[in-house]
Amino acid sequence: MxxxxxxxxxxxxxxxxxxxxxxxxxxxxxxxxxxxxxxxxxxxxxxxxxxxxxxxxxxxxxxxxxxxxxxxxxxxxxxxxxxxxxxxxxxxxxxxxxxxxxxxxxxxxGENKERKNVNSYLTKLIDDFETTGRYGAAQPYKDLQSSLFKFTSKNLQFKEVDFNFLKSFEFYLRNQNHTEGGIAFKMRHLRALYNNAINEDIVDYSFYPFRKYKISKLKGKSRKIALNKDELNRFINVDLSKNEHLVQAHKLFMFSYYCRGMNWIDMMSLKWEDIYDGKIHYTRKKTKQPFIIEVLDPVKDILDFFKKTHSSTNYVFPILLKENLTPKQVKYRKHKTLRNYNLQLKEIGHLAEIDKQLTSYVARHTYATLLYHEGVSVEKISASMGHSSVLVTMSYLKEFDSHDLDLVNRKLIEEPIELY
Incomplete structure (x- = not known):
């Protein structure tokens, strides 16, 4: 019809x-x-x-x-x-x-409580993100929508998302070869969706299933991604004389590290006009928070390198090769270049004899972790990175070397506790 x-x-x-x-x-x-x-x-x-x-x-x-x-x-x-x-x-x-x-x-x-369903709410949320150009924020919800549809094609109501539904959905995802971390990622977005629906009076809090269903139990194997001081020094001083194709990736990683763990999307959007008076001025895409960062000497050297080798656009780095790209073109370019960048970091890690998987996020985690070990407060680290809350920062810092913990334990012997 x-x-x-x-x-x-x-x-x-x-x-x-x-x-x-x-x-x-x-x-x-x-x-x-x-x-x-x-x-x-x-x-x-x-x-x-x-x-x-x-x-x-x-x-x-x-x-x-x-x-x-x-x-x-x-x-x-x-x-x-x-x-x-x-x-x-x-x-x-x-x-x-x-x-x-x-x-x-x-x-x-279905804006009223009786007719509102999960799929239509997801569609509206995705549309809102994409309308404002936040394609990265929309993607996890698009993936969630796809998984929910494959699991159940009916018009799922929020009230039907109860403890038993979540357990069944978890079982389904596991049978689809999702990792524990991947399942937790989807469940966190489903929980955020449900919280928004409660805030908008679409479903009553009495139906909230995440009081009983705990996402925290879905912890995958912890994987430390921050570099320690020795590993960072090996990365900085790695010999790339026979691997010139890796030089740009090396400099991009160090730029991110020296600039408070700047994200890939913010680096690719950075323009020369954003750098003046010895400072880098930009607004973080993810949180819309403005930043002003001092240009340190190593950063100046990196900027000079790209100034000499890349001048086809007003962008600082050779990631976006054309001006005035549409948001979808930028998204496509981001994924393509980020994939290649991570592959090159993997090569550098092998040459530097670093037994960790290097990705763009390692620079950001390394920045936070090393500052923490230098005694900088979590609150200051959180502010410097533009996190929405200290809890986000703590998720970066929750991993400790077992060696570090052993040293703490030894203090019980080296400095006996007096009992009164």
């Missing part, structure tokens, strides 16, 4: 249609949308699905057999279509055919 028209002479016509919008992303996936037209005005509502042209039957406006789980998806689309009709029918019964398209969307998405 492509079009549904209310034909009673006493009301204005309203039509709905589900179709594949011609607006592809970087992977040529197009969004599936519901279009409602009323009083010559039109509104598009994302339904949380995407498909390539070859996965879509344009005659029936449904997924075809080339799309994975196409039957489940089509059942969901049919339910969404029925819901849209029911919303219009309710307006008709209540003699409210002067409803606005915004009011229709609110009723269709």
């Amino acid at each position: 492509d079009f549904v028209t209310l034909t009673k002479p006493e009301i204005m016509k309203a039509t709905i249609k589900i179709y594949l919008r011609n607006k592809p992303d970087i992977n040529n996936n197009k969004p599936v949308v519901l279009r409602i037209t009323k009083d010559r005005k039109t509104k598009l509502i994302s339904l949380g699905f995407k498909a390539k042209d070859e996965e879509w039957d344009s005659d029936k406006n449904r997924f075809n057999k080339r799309s994975r789980n196409y039957q489940k998806k089509n059942r969901v689309l049919l339910n969404l279509e029925d819901r849209a009709l029911k919303v219009i029918e309710d307006f008709t019964i209540n003699n409210n055919m002067n409803f606005t398209l915004k009011l229709f969307e609110k009723k269709f998405r």
Whole structure:
């Protein structure tokens, strides 16, 4: 059913249609949308699905057999279509055919407590993130939405997300070969989603399942990623004379370390105009927090290196090679360059005889950890890194060498405690 028209002479016509919008992303996936037209005005509502042209039957406006789980998806689309009709029918019964398209969307998405469901809430959250260009923040929720849909294709209500549901979802993810850390990552985002729904009065706190279901039990094997002083010195002094292709990666890592563990996305967006009066001025993409960082001597040397070797754009580093890229192009470039960067860091780690997996985040964790061991307070480290709370900083610092703990234990012998 492509079009549904209310034909009673006493009301204005309203039509709905589900179709594949011609607006592809970087992977040529197009969004599936519901279009409602009323009083010559039109509104598009994302339904949380995407498909390539070859996965879509344009005659029936449904997924075809080339799309994975196409039957489940089509059942969901049919339910969404029925819901849209029911919303219009309710307006008709209540003699409210002067409803606005915004009011229709609110009723269709289920903004009241009885009709709000997890999938529609996720879709709205993802849309909000992407509208503001926060594609990185949207991605974990898109992954969560995909996993939830594969686990249960019905219109899941928040009230149905109880302890037993979470245990079953955990079991499902584990059978899909997700690691403990990966499962915990998804559960944390599901918990954040539920907290937001409570704050918006979509579901009552009495249904909150995470009082009983503890994500903390899903701890994977701890993996120390911060470098100690000896490892950092080996990294700094590694001989790259026979591996010149690794020089830029080495300098980018050190720049991040010296600049309070600056993230990759902030480094790639940094422009020469952001550096003046001996300071680096930028706003962190993740938290929107402004930073002013002194240009230390090692940082000046790194900047001079890139000033001489890279001048095709106003960007400091050769990561974004063109100006005025769209947010989606920036996202694609970020993932591509970050992957290559991490591979090069792995090579450097091998040459420096560092028995840890080096990634872009190691610079950030190393900065925090070494400051902590130098006696800097957690509060100051948190402020210098732009963390939203001290708890985030503590997650960076929770790992200690067993050797360090052994030294603490020895104090019980070397400095006996007097009993009174």
